Amino acid sequence: MSTITYLRQTEIFFDLTASQLELIATICTERTFAIGETVFEENTTGDELYIITNGEIEIVVTPAVIGKESAEEPRVLARLRRGQSFGEVALVDEGVRSAGARAAEKGTTLIIIPRDKIMMLCETYPQLGYKLMRNLAADLAMKIRNTDLQIRDFMAQKR
Numbered sequence: 001m002s003t004i005t006y007l008r009q010t011e012i013f014f015d016l017t018a019s020q021l022e023l024i025a026t027i028c029t030e031r032t033f034a035i036g037e038t039v040f041e042e043n044t045t046g047d048e049l050y051i052i053t054n055g056e057i058e059i060v061v062t063p064a065v066i067g068k069e070s071a072e073e074p075r076v077l078a079r080l081r082r083g084q085s086f087g088e089v090a091l092v093d094e095g096v097r098s099a100g101a102r103a104a105e106k107g108t109t110l111i112i113i114p115r116d117k118i119m120m121l122c123e124t125y126p127q128l129g130y131k132l133m134r135n136l137a138a139d140l141a142m143k144i145r146n147t148d149l150q151i152r153d154f155m156a157q158k159r
Contacts, residue, residue: 033103046090055108
């Protein structure tokens with residue numbers, strides 16, 4: 001499948017026109033990861049958005065990063081599949097990543113979209129920017145709600 005086909009199937013690119021998707025496709029690169037290979041680490045700066053075209057990604061946190069003196073392995077918070085995106089917060093700010101990401105299957109392939117290039121497109125084409133930021137806000141809101149539910153479940157188990 002083409003990059004445009006994958007973009008069209010990703011929620012943050014919902015309602016973009018064919019020409020808008022073509023513009024975004026011109027700034028994309030693709031990379032394949034081996035099983036267990038790190039895409040990015042927790043507490044590193046982020047400047048890219050990722051879309052899974054093949055395989056799976058694990059979103060992980062390391063207990064030692066949050067101050068626990070521990071030799072524990074990273075904990076898997078989520079497992080993402082084809083068509084899903086991650087790293088979106090890097091489009092909103094240039095802060096550090098709150099979790100890491102690693103390939104969970106052999107041959108996991110990602111479309112990579114650099115923040116500086118997508119921001120340039122958003123500034124040059126305001127309609128594209130508006131739609132993308134609206135979709136991004138909806139995607140992040142859904143992820144925040146899911147995280148909230150996980151925290152509530154965790155807290156209920158502690159009682």
